[in-house]
């Protein structure tokens with residue numbers, strides 16, 4: 349008797365559960381008369397996959413994909429496109445672009461209301477394990493640092509994760525090292541800041557690019573006010589270059605020996621104090637002093653606007669050719685203080701080919717990409733973020749086209765946006781680097797890696 353009662357109870361239970369679950373499913377299907385669009389998947393630079401939750405008794409779907417949220421600019425072929433399944437891969441799209449999609453079901457041939465609208469950005473999404481330095485084969489990825497930041501654990505973490513080369517943004521400049529020159533022409537130095545950076549990079553096994561031995565914008569007062577003869581001036585410069593290069597022998601791997609010697613929109617040498625007191629061939633002299641002090645360290649000429657200013661470039665190349673002929677130059681730095689509009693990829697390629705044909709090492713130094721070109725913007729808009737990423741991708745793509753033997757390094761002029769010299773110098777808000785103020789990777793970070801794929 350007891351046995352029958354148990355079986356009866358079990359059967360009752362099964363029926364109850366079964367009917368309940370059927371009732372529940374029916375209720376859900378009845379309720380879902382509009383499809384629900386899912387988030388996009390498999391996002392790539394030119395495609396993504398979208399899907400939606402099917403609705404009951406639908407004979408098909410109609411899909412809209414648009415460039416705007418109000419669905420007025422459709423992606424070609426995606427204005428009420430008929431689809432039989434529950435998903436679609438949209439291809440041939442533009443990189444770094446925001447799209448919107450929605451879907452309708454067809455019940456007895458009549459479209460339902462639109463689903464929710466989902467937005468998606470086509471972009472390159474680097475694998476989590478990839479970093480800037482790991483994406484670069486056969487060249488260094490560098491960052492401009494200062495003594496405070498190399499002592500800050502948040503900066504250090506990113507420096508060590510992403511970079512394998514450093515440049516002192518300011519600490520190794522002449523005016524920041526020389527503290528005085530006495531009556532006997534003895535130079536006094538403060539090495540503390542430069543040493544801190546060199547020690548840090550040495551400890552972390554990073555490449556060190558020395559910046560910069562001779563630069564007209566970093567002349568110590570003691571030298572500006574120097575009243576001795578030109579020969580004495582030159583002797584001081586030789587002493588300084590010899591002492592500095594010797595101090596960092598086997599530690600600093602390369603030096604910008606002379607920085608920014610050519611006048612903008614011209615082929616002429618600047619009338620800097622070095623040009624005035626040491627003569628027209630002062631570059632050769634300075635490179636020779638450096639070569640004598642350390643025959644192994646790589647010697648660079650470094651300048652800005654070398655891509656966008658062909659006159660200036662030809663003036664610089666004239667000096668570079670003389671240095672090459674004297675066997676004094678190993679490499680050239682193209683400072684990459686650029687913006688989202690200029691230079692074009694083709695211009696970068698042309699200017700870079702000039703160096704490849706001379707078979708020198710090529711440093712894209714001082715990379716930052718300004719975005720606030722009219723100075724009016726108070727926020728870093730999505731559009732600018734994408735444009736910046738596109739420009740950075742062009743930079744790394746051109747750099748990657750250089751033969752391996754001529755690659756040296758690509759150096760960012762700072763880590764995060766609020767480190768940048770741009771805002772203080774031009775008194776305009778900007779967001780020129782690869783990391784935001786919270787150390788977050790920006791779109792431009794992805795662009796950098798994408799250009800190296």
Ligand code: 9MR
Nearest residue numbers: 517518521559565566607652683714769
């Ligand atoms: O970024 C540097 C900024 O912090 C300094 O105030 C400035 C003057 O020393 O130099 C900036 O770096 C320059 C670099 O040394 C040479 N090329 C141009 C850079 C931007 O001015």
